[in-house]
Amino acid sequence: xxxPIGSGCPTSCWGFNNFGQLGDGTxxxxxxxxxxxxxxxxxxxxxxxxxxxxxxDGRLYCWGAGGSGQLGVFGVYPVLWNE
Numbered sequence: 001x002x003x004p005i006g007s008g009c010p011t012s013c014w015g016f017n018n019f020g021q022l023g024d025g026t027x028x029x030x031x032x033x034x035x036x037x038x039x040x041x042x043x044x045x046x047x048x049x050x051x052x053x054x055x056x057d058g059r060l061y062c063w064g065a066g067g068s069g070q071l072g073v074f075g076v077y078p079v080l081w082n083e
Contacts, residue, residue, distance in 0.1 A: 010035040011042045011054070019050045021064030 012033035013022040020027050023036040036042070036054065045054040051064030051071055062071040 011045055012036060013047065013052065016049075019065035021047070021050055021052050023052055023054075023063045 013024075013036055014030045014033050015022070017024070017027055017029050022030055022034055024030070024034045036045070036052075042054040042056050043058075045052065048064075051062060051066065053060060053062040055061075064071065
């Protein structure tokens with residue numbers, strides 16, 4: 001079981017990863033939980049089929065597919081979202 005978000009433990013994702021939506025720096029599908037980026041304390045995470053966003057230190061990061069502009073850029077690592 002994954003510890004609660006914001007508990008100081010890494011956040012993990014698994015499943016399809018063809019757009020880098022798991023945030024581990026690859027586009028390989030994962031059957032087991034894989035740590036998201038290097039942050040140990042995400043205060044919130046929201047996942048979609050092709051992209052994911054998370055809040056760390058009050059800043060919004062997104063990763064995965066961004067073909068409709070939802071990320072601002074394409075990234076397989078968490079990317080700071082700029083307005």
